[in-house]
Amino acid sequence: MENYRRIMANNREWVKKIVESDPGYFDKLSKGQQPTFLFIGCSDSRAPAEVITGTEPGEMFVHRNIANQVQPADLNVLSVLQYGVEVLDIKHVIVCGHYGCGGVRAAMAEPFHGLVDYWIGGIRNIIRLNRHALEGMGGDEERFKRIVELNVLEQVYNLSQTPVVQQAWDKGPRPLLHGVVYDLHSGLLQELVVGLDSNKKAQEFFTPQLRMSLHGA
Amino acid sequence: MSVTAPSARAIAEVSSPPVAGGWFAYAREDAAASIVVALVALPLCLGIAHASGAPLTSGLVAGIIGGLVVPFLSGSQLMVSGPAAGLVTIVYASISELGGFEIFLPAVALAGVFQIVMGLLKAGVIKFYFPTDVMRGMLAAIGLTLILKQAVHLVGYDADYFGDTAFDQENHENTFTAIAHAFGATHAGATIIGLLSLALLFLWPKIPSAKIRRFPAGLFVVLLGIGLNALFRALGSDLMVQPEHLVAMPSSGGPLGFFGAVVRPDFSAFANPKVWSAAFTIGLVASLESLLSLEATDRLDPWKRTSPPSRELVAQGAGNFLAGLLGGLPLTGVIVRSSANVNAGGRTRLSAVLHGIWLLVFVLLIPGALNLIPLSALAAILIHTGFKLSPPSLYREMARIGWWHWLPFTLTIVSILLTDLLVGILIGLFIGGGVILLRHSRSPVLIPIGPPGSVLQRFILPVHLSFLNKAALANMLESFPPGSRVELDARRTAHIDYDILELIHTYAGLMKERGVDLRLVGVPSLPGGKPSGH
Incomplete structure (x- = not known):
């Protein structure tokens, strides 16, 4: 309970500090949000979206789940995406994975984790499809990183295929899709794919070879 | 629409529309209706010819052609054609300007040719652009016109010609002063016949015996009128209706006399440019009136059949071409006779054809018998039709569906009542079109x-x-x-x-x-x- 009390106290402290420097801060924010970014990241406590991107409240719409998944039938992420793109007029959608991701590590192991095994089934497929390439790699750590990266690319691809993004691209070059990885060791974001804003660019990036390694087609 | 109340029974009796019924599928109903229509048409033909300053035979010729020719070419099942009250002013002016009826006739034939050309050019499509509210207003106005105009004939005041639909009458009365005058000049005998006929027409559908109900009520009141008047005459009573309140067929001296009285066209007049301009005017106005009548008749049809408008122009054109050659007035589709046809239970074009045959038979064989018919009995038939066209429920409905519908509807009625059918409907179309444009310009754009x-x-x-x-x-x-x-x-x-x-x-x-x-x-x-x- 002490822990819990601590965050309540933190909150009071934070409000005090903010209001001291900008008395109208909460008034402004309460009027509505016009975020520029949608961040789809991992639930991992070490990869907090606003902190690692230096964004202020009101700037970034956030969706986080285990292993930053964009699954085509997940109403949760699709709702966030639809609301973000069609109502909030989000310009950038960022899929952010991170090295050392527990979800990816679970997918690499035998499936005895419980419910989460269903959730990360897609990552197991990526591992299976890239078995030869992965086995040829030097060490476990390198393999692990590679799977994290492939997972991010797979989610960006899934994102590009959603009706929301397809309909938006039908109207113009918006939103832009990005895929990045956060390195827990250095705190740096590494760009994997940047600025997909049309089917043409998506096709150029997702070459047949890359698609084969992501989902066998 | 509830205007067709009497036909509701007809619908109940017949489950499906007579799509493939052919000419004689409803021969009994059509025959019964055709007699009533012909009886109403007769004084209309004569009255319109008289008011147009044309020989009386010309009105009959036009009525006969309207029955014997037009229905065969027309696509309408219920519309009756004949000389039109709406053309009276134009015809009267044309005859006096051209200097004679025989010079006027080539213009009628030419007008027919114009109509045929317009029909072939598919000019009839304008029928589809008559706004509903305006057409409803037109039907209601015709109903009111019939009631107001015929009320004076019902009581035996025949100062104006039978079948006039204009506000300003040739005798310098108007619709309302005529009614005021009529109060001081009622004829007791005619009034008795008229009111009795009217009461019978309204009570007819309530007669318990279906056998009696099937007998055409219109024919019955005409026969009753003749009978009552014969009774008055036999009793030597003052109630006897005088000849000026009776149908006045010209005494033609038998079939040959009728044909002898028909005026032949002066074909040399085709060279006269005034004939061409008269023909153009008549062709245009007659086409408009026919299309308005066509749309109105379609609306009255209990089976909601629709009629091809361009084909109608060709049919009307052929009718006018023949009318011009045979010494007839220009004809159009006419809404009063058409609504009488619907009201009397007519179902297919057979009734329109038969009405033409009856007119011909009347004229050739029994002109004397027709002169026994009191006008007040015929007035009762038209007033009854007027009430059917203009039921209170229509006004309630128009008030209920909103201001934007009520306004053109009401303005159309007022315009028609205060001018005449054609001018009134043009005002109504102008207003109706304006309202549509206004509403259109306010429709949501985003x-x-x-x-x-x-x-x-x-x-x-x-x-x-x-x-x-x-x-x-x-x-x-x-x-x-x-x-x-x-x-x-x-x-x-x-x-x-x-x-x-x-x-x-x-x-x-x-x-x-x-x-x-x-x-x-x-x-x-x-x-x-x-x-x-x-």
Whole structure:
């Protein structure tokens, strides 16, 4: 309970500090949000979206789940995406994975984790499809990183295929899709794919070879 | 529409419309209706000819052609054609300007040719553009006109010709002064016959015996009128209806006499340019009147059959061509006789044809017997038809469906009552068209999609954007404050007027300067490049 009390106290402290420097801060924010970014990241406590991107409240719409998944039938992420793109007029959608991701590590192991095994089934497929390439790699750590990266690319691809993004691209070059990885060791974001804003660019990036390694087609 | 109340029973008796019924599928009903129509048509033909300053035979010739020729070519099942009260002024003026009826006749034939050409050019499509409210107003106005105009004949005041539909009458009375005068000049015998006939016509559907009910009520009241008058005469009573209140067939001296009395056209008049201009006017006005009658008759049809309008113009043209050659007045589709036809239970074009045959038979064989018919009995038939055309429920319905429908409806009625059918309907069409344009220009031009309060305000443009929407669209675009983000999606728009396109592209530049993020989706670019200034 002490822990819990601590965050309540933190909150009071934070409000005090903010209001001291900008008395109208909460008034402004309460009027509505016009975020520029949608961040789809991992639930991992070490990869907090606003902190690692230096964004202020009101700037970034956030969706986080285990292993930053964009699954085509997940109403949760699709709702966030639809609301973000069609109502909030989000310009950038960022899929952010991170090295050392527990979800990816679970997918690499035998499936005895419980419910989460269903959730990360897609990552197991990526591992299976890239078995030869992965086995040829030097060490476990390198393999692990590679799977994290492939997972991010797979989610960006899934994102590009959603009706929301397809309909938006039908109207113009918006939103832009990005895929990045956060390195827990250095705190740096590494760009994997940047600025997909049309089917043409998506096709150029997702070459047949890359698609084969992501989902066998 | 509830105007066709008497036919509701007819619908109940017959489960399906007579689509493939052929000519004689409803021979009994059509025959019964045709007698009533012919009896009503007879004094109308004579009265219109008289008022037009034309020989009385010419009205009968036109009525007979309207029955024996037009229905065979027309696509309408219920419309009756014949000489029209709406043409009286034009015909009267043309005859006096051309200097004789025999010179006027070639103009009628030429008018027919014009109509045929118009029909072949598919000019009849305008029928589909008569606004519903105006047509409803027209039918109601005809009903009121019949009631007001025939009320004086019902009480034996025949100062005006039978079948007039104009407000200003030739005898310098108008509809209302005539009624006022009629109060001082009622004829007791005619009034008794008229009121009794009217009461019978209203009570007829309530007669318990279906056998009696099947007998045409109109024919019954005519026979009753003749019988009562014969009784008055036999009793030597003052109630006896005088000849001026009876049908007045010209004494022609037998069939040969009738044909002898018919005027032959002067064919040399085709060289006269005035004949051509008269023909043009008559052709145009007769076509309009026919199309209005056609649309009105279609609306009265209990089976809701619709009639091809361009084919009707050809049919009417053929009728007028023959009328011109055979010494007849110009004819049109006529709504009074058509509604009497519907009201009397007519179902197919057989009734219109038979009405022509009866007219011919009347004229050739029994002209004397017709002169026994009191006009007040015929007036009762038309007043009864008038009430059916103008039931109180119609006014209640028009008031209920809203101001924008009620206004053209009511103004059409007032216009027709205070002028005449043709001028009144033109005023009504003008007002009705204006109301439609006004409403159109106020129709939504930006249809919001997405929830209120969205950062991105998304709109789809309607299927059709015309210059009428221009003001509304400009106002909408003006209303977006700086900082708004607006998306206009024209991908479902089938047609955008150039005016609108220019406006949108002009605003696209303007709004950028104003700090409004305007995104156009599927809006075609201007055919001639960007508007000036951008």
